[in-house]
Amino acid sequence: xxxxxxxxxxxxxxxxxxxxxxxxxxxxxxxxxxxxxxxxxxxxxxxxxxxxxxxxxxxxxxxxxxxxxxxxxxxxxxxxxxxxxxxxxxxxxxxxxxxxxxxxxxxxxxxxxxxxxxxxxxxxxxxxxxxxxxxxxxxxxxxxxxxxxxxxxxxxxxxxxxxxxxxxxxxxxxxxxxxxxxxxxxxxxxxxxxxxxxxxxxxxxxxxxxxxxxxxxxxxxxxxxxxxxxxxxxxxxxxxxxxxxxxxxxxxx
Numbered sequence: 061x062x063x064x065x066x067x068x069x070x071x072x073x074x075x076x077x078x079x080x081x082x083x084x085x086x087x088x089x090x091x092x093x094x095x096x097x098x099x100x101x102x103x104x105x106x107x108x109x110x111x112x113x114x115x116x117x118x119x120x121x122x123x124x125x126x127x128x129x130x131x132x133x134x135x136x137x138x139x140x141x142x143x144x145x146x147x148x149x150x151x152x153x154x155x156x157x158x159x160x161x162x163x164x165x166x167x168x169x170x171x172x173x174x175x176x177x178x179x180x181x182x183x184x185x186x187x188x189x190x191x192x193x194x195x196x197x198x199x200x201x202x203x204x205x206x207x208x209x210x211x212x213x214x215x216x217x218x219x220x221x222x223x224x225x226x227x228x229x230x231x232x233x234x235x236x237x238x239x240x241x242x243x244x245x246x247x248x249x250x251x252x253x254x255x256x257x258x259x260x261x262x263x264x265x266x267x268x269x270x271x272x273x274x275x276x277x278x279x280x281x282x283x284x285x286x287x288x289x290x291x292x293x294x295x296x297x298x299x300x301x302x303x304x305x306x307x308x309x310x311x312x313x
Contacts, residue, residue, distance in 0.1 A: 079281020149192025
């Protein structure tokens with residue numbers, strides 16, 4: 061399956077129920093490549109080894125060029141056909157950008173922290189986007205268990221030549237930084253960086269084929285839905301301009 065698991069809480073719950081009831085011989089895999097990328101796997105192992113100590117704070121960002129601001133504005137869709145033709149511009153068909161795109165980062169952070177957030181507060185806006193109803197930038201702070209806060213920022217309107225897509229885990233003895241192209245750590249002796257040997261999508265596909273060929277199925281439907289719900293929690297916090305808890309979100313549908 062491709063991410064996100066759904067565009068709303070009800071949709072994610074449907075995926076969770078389906079995953080729970082699925083034949084355990086069937087592989088259910090989502091397009092969260094970080095979970096299988098070689099650089100991410102090594103970084104996760106180092107984090108679990110305790111090399112950087114207790115994680116105190118986490119930061120994530122996905123800043124990229126996706127729009128300049130002068131894109132032609134199409135007339136509002138008048139029917140279902142026109143709505144589907146403009147599907148990438150509307151939340152109801154595309155999902156807010158934190159749900160459709162930044163969910164990759166949030167899935168990786170949930171994985172590294174071994175939990176989903178307890179609550180979130182955020183803000184966002186439309187600085188240059190004139191089409192549809194999507195935000196072009198946002199910022200969300202999530203509270204995870206054990207008093208760990210994670211700040212996430214996203215933007216769709218950087219210059220064409222600038223892109224930053226990474227996560228940082230800061231502990232009391234060092235830090236780890238992860239990205240699709242590399243991972244870096246520093247425990248006091250200076251930074252060490254290792255580049256990825258290939259696009260991590262290749263790693264993810266190889267793992268899927270290996271599980272099928274070896275008869276070792278994996279069902280990630282529930283955790284993928286939880287990562288999507290993490291994105292939806294951030295969207296709700298932005299929309300409502302207040303702290304929204306995980307439990308409150310789950311009760312909403």
